[in-house]
Amino acid sequence: MKIVLISAVIALGVLMAGPARASADLANANCGKCHEMDKKKKGPSYKSMAAKYKGNEAGALKAVEDPKGDHPEMKAKPEDVKAVVKWILQQ
Numbered sequence: 367m368k369i370v371l372i373s374a375v376i377a378l379g380v381l382m383a384g385p386a387r388a389s390a391d392l393a394n395a396n397c398g399k400c401h402e403m404d405k406k407k408k409g410p411s412y413k414s415m416a417a418k419y420k421g422n423e424a425g426a427l428k429a430v431e432d433p434k435g436d437h438p439e440m441k442a443k444p445e446d447v448k449a450v451v452k453w454i455l456q457q
């Protein structure tokens with residue numbers, strides 16, 4: 367019984383950590399060239415974006431997806447951008 371319970375807790379942990387880690391990897395792959403967690407690079411840090419766009423996921427998405435904006439050559443898939451933006455706003 368104890369083992370079942372422990373396995374369930376571990377499984378839940380893996381399930382919950384999965385999407386967050388995937389989003390962090392997506393961010394590294396698609397945005398890491400110009401953005402970093404807490405330092406300004408070419409663009410602002412994820413933390414400063416999270417502060418600026420708190421409660422405004424649509425605004426943050428627009429900043430990334432507007433072809434006339436800061437990312438004229440964004441190649442990431444829209445659903446990946448969405449997952450990454452969601453993740454950034456949680457930092």
Ligand code: HEC
Nearest residue numbers: 396397399400408409410415426429430436442447450451
């Ligand atoms: C080729 C470099 C580059 C890549 C790749 C890139 N960005 Fe940016 N990003 C910038 C620059 C440059 C700015 C504007 C900086 C400024 O205006 O001071 C910016 C601005 C932003 C802003 C707006 C910040 C604000 O203050 O309004 C967001 C949000 C953002 N990027 C998210 C992303 C996300 C998410 C990705 C990956 C899916 C990404 N960026 C990939 C260069 C990049």
